[in-house]
Structure formats: C-alpha cells, structure tokens
Amino acid sequence: MHSEGVASRSTEHRDSARESRSGTPQLDAVSLAIIEQLQEDGRRPYAAIGKAVGLSEAAVRQRVQKLLDQGVMQIVAVTDPLTVGFRRQAMVGVHVEGDVDGVADALSAMSEVEYVVMTAGSFDVLAEIVCEDDDHLLDVINRRIRALPGVRSTESFVYLKLKKQTYMWGTR
Amino acid sequence: MHSEGVASRSTEHRDSARESRSGTPQLDAVSLAIIEQLQEDGRRPYAAIGKAVGLSEAAVRQRVQKLLDQGVMQIVAVTDPLTVGFRRQAMVGVHVEGDVDGVADALSAMSEVEYVVMTAGSFDVLAEIVCEDDDHLLDVINRRIRALPGVRSTESFVYLKLKKQTYMWGTR
DNA sequence: TTGCAGTGTGCGGATTTCGCAGGACGCGGG
C-alpha cells in the first residue's frame, strides 16, 4: 500500500548528499514532493500529504516544521496588492557601483520593499516595492533608494496590472 | 471582550462599498485583517484569526473560503527556486508594439512563466521565468517569447541571488 | 408585509494536529 511512494529511502543517504556553495542544506526528493503539495494548497492536511509522498503524518509534520525553521519555505497568503486595494506598486532596476551586496541588503531592510534580487544584466539589483500612494512611491525611490551609497542610478516600472502570479515550479 | 475588534460592522454597508474598475469585489476592513493574519502564517487556525479580527471561527472560515474562491488570495508555500535546487531563473523585460494585453496573456500561458505584470516604463511587460537550466532558459526567451507577435525586443536579467521575499504589505 | 440573499453564530461530530515514547539505521570511538 505504500508502494507508490516517491522515494525508496532505504538505499540512499539522505543528508550526506551534495550541498551547494551556500549554507542551505540540499533537499531530497521527498521534501521536494512535500513542497509541491503545499504549493498547490498551503493548508493541505499532513495526513493527505503523507499519503501522496509515502510518509506518515508525523513524519510529514516534522519535515514541514524543519523546512519552515530553516527558512527554506514559508506558508503564506499571497494577493495582488493592486487588486486588494489602493496602493502603488513598482519594480525598480538599480545600477550599482561598488558593493552590490551592501545595496541589496539596504534595500532589503526597507519595509516597502517586498522583493530584492541580484541579477546579471544591465541592472545589478531588482527591487519590487509596495507603497500607499504616488507620494510615498516617489519618496521611497527618489529620497531613500537613490540616496544609498553605491547607487549610481535607477529606473522604475510602475505596475499597471498584474496578469499572473503562481508558485508551482515543482508541478509541471 | 469583543471590544478590540477591527471593525464595528454594525453601521457600515459591507458590499455596497466602492468597486474598482475591474470586476474584483472590494474588501472591507475585516477581510483585510484576515488576509494580514494569513500573510504572517498561512496555517493559522480560524479560531485564532477570529479572535484577532473579532469574528467567530465559522465566519472567518466562510470569508477565507470566499476569498480563495474569488481568487483574491491564495494560500501557498513559497520558496526560492534557486535555493531549493538546480534551475535558472530570470526576469525578462519586454518591449511590445500593439496589443500589450495579448502579449501578457501569451506569456501567462507559458508554464515556465511564474509572474507577469504590465508596467509603465521603458518596458511594457515584465515576466519572471523559472527554468531547468541554461538551455531551457535560452529556449524560452529566444525561441518562444521573442517569437510572440507584437514583441519588438526583450532584455533579460538572470537571477544570481534572491535577497528578500515577503508578502506582508498589510502589516507595517 | 413577505420573500430572498448574504452573513454571522453556536453546536456537535469527524478530522487534524500535537507531543511523546519507542524502533530502525548509519556512523564513529573504544
């Protein structure tokens, strides 16, 4: 009855597996499968997940807790701020000279900034910001971001309409 | 004991409230408060949410279900694909001539595309894509996206490192 | 007024979550 489990688990070394340069512990196939289940429905019961991945309810619960503690994943409600209400949203591309990582950290520290990623391309950093209104948006971009040491210039893309937003890279 | 509830609810018309141009029903303060709770923890029990927003457990449950059904919010596990494993990720800025909406829809239809937003700025559309590897990424950008009718040109920003990712626009 | 749709409440019963006591396994030291 357990035969359709995702991983055999009996002949593999779970944790000794390769580990990327960063300090993040690599995940095995079972944890990936658990994440996929929760990408479909963040409130799915542990027992249902266990049946899908071939594990007991308690085991799934322990793994999910660990993934949460490690910061590998988070279970949250996501919305389109523009749809939910008033508020201005924009993506800001930043050109940096010098300490890119420092600028990214400074951006991350701002509460209006929801998303920060370092990129290879004409921008060094992309940051998504959510504001109350145009004044607030202007203040964040011109007063705060452009004032950061190392920021050479920025380019803004004010959001007009969100067309798609999913989190199911696993299930394809 | 109920006195610290978020909205008085007794003297306001809940649904007759203003409605944005789009077909999305506007949310009242209580639903906003519920969403905020779930932005902190997508698995928070209905009873706990009810206590926080001043509603019964059953009422919270009905509202959450409706928000889910309406597509106003989704409760899901989110991760950083780069951290979770192999895979290439990038943001693509698209210059469009003509039917911007059509291009955005076409992008949304692609499974590799996780996020699509129409913007005001030098790009007409921004799209975030998640791929297996470089070959896959190249194929999606050069073969599929650039081939879409109306796409004049694109610019790619390959992700090097995700620095921040939150969903708590409500709680500030 | 009457009927109806939408929303909230209270209440059991089914389900799920939670904590904890083992048991199995791999690994390294004595």
Next chain:
DNA sequence: CCCGCGTCCTGCGAAATCCGCACACTGCAA
C-alpha cells in the same frame, strides 16, 4: 566488534481544529 549518539520514522492517545448545518439577523426589493 559493539556501544553510544544523532537522525528520522512510526504509532499512539489527548487536545485542538475543521466542517457542515440549523437558525437568527439585516437590508433590499417585489
């Protein structure tokens, strides 16, 4: 070899949560 240790899994009750349902209240329109 075998013993201790850490990790992960399983199997339980007990407690908490989820769920469906009947009913009350409100605003609105026929």
